[in-house]
Amino acid sequence: MSVLLALDTSTTAVTVAVHDGTRTLAERSTLDARRHTEILAPSIRQVAIDADVTPADLDAVAVGVGPGPFTGLRVGIVTAATLGHTLGIPVTGVCSLDAIAHEVLVAGGPADFLVASDARRKEVYWARYAIVEGRAVRQGEPAVAKPADLPQELRGLPTAGRGPVLYPDLFATPLDVLDVSAGALASFATIEQRAGREPLPVRPLYLRQPDAMPAAARKPVLP
Structure with missing residues (x-):
């Protein structure tokens, strides 16, 4: 059994799932466009409990890389990359x-x-x-x-x-499907991996500049 943690924060849904290569063992989705950071970590802990797995049981992480709004999207990608680095497991990107x-x-x-x-x-x-x-x-x-x-x-x-x-x-x-389901993302990532298709890099698909941009440097008033 290959255990995959899947997550996505590209839409209003913060969604996390654990997949065993055949089916989704546990999934949790919360609709909140403004609290991705606060919701994601507790959701990961809860699906791990529901699926009866520990971090050491995970073999890979799949994360939705957008497109999506800047702030929410980077929360999921940074979390996935950090988990992969900490646990020493691969992280793959999926177009949300x-x-x-x-x-x-x-x-x-x-x-x-x-x-x-x-x-x-x-x-x-x-x-x-x-x-x-x-x-x-x-x-x-x-x-x-x-x-x-x-x-x-x-x-x-x-x-x-x-x-x-x-x-x-x-x-x-x-159509009835409104937001990303981490269970569907995990299933898609598993199918693509088995077919030998190249995953997306773990980089956000913003498609445009973020809403908040750094202020341009001011010219000095004095010479």
């Missing part, structure tokens, strides 16, 4: 939109669909997916845009994520 798409696939979703998550600033992170040979395959790189700027062809697709909740007039066919 891919994890949502995998859950749509498992739920028996449509053959062609969109994932659109909240990017704030009245924008969404989005990617299009097609079911190919039993996989939800992303059609191109993730992007960020105002929903109204997406072509009608895309907005007319069945759409997972919080985009349809936030912009119901623009996304006509919402």
Whole structure:
């Protein structure tokens, strides 16, 4: 049995799961867009208790690398990297939109669909997916845009994520999957690893500059 800890903080859900290579042993998700730091560590401890595993039992960590807002996203990535370094186990990155798409696939979703998550600033992170040979395959790189700027062809697709909740007039066919599930992320990472596909590096997919930028250096008043 290979024990995988999976976590994601790219959306409003702080989600953590333990997976044994076949199924999810325990999962915990908390909806709170502002308290990722306070929620993540207790969630990791709780799923470990629920799954009856210790840190020494873990063989790997998988983490959602976004796209997502700057502050929340880095909490999960830094935590995953720290755990991997401390325990001496590998850490792999997963596109968070891919994890949502995998859950749509498992739920028996449509053959062609969109994932659109909240990017704030009245924008969404989005990617299009097609079911190919039993996989939800992303059609191109993730992007960020105002929903109204997406072509009608895309907005007319069945759409997972919080985009349809936030912009119901623009996304006509919402799907039930709203946020990343760490269990789905773990399942996706396990399948990709067994198929020999290269994981993403453990680096955040911001797709744009963070909201808070360092102030530019002021020019001296005196010569």
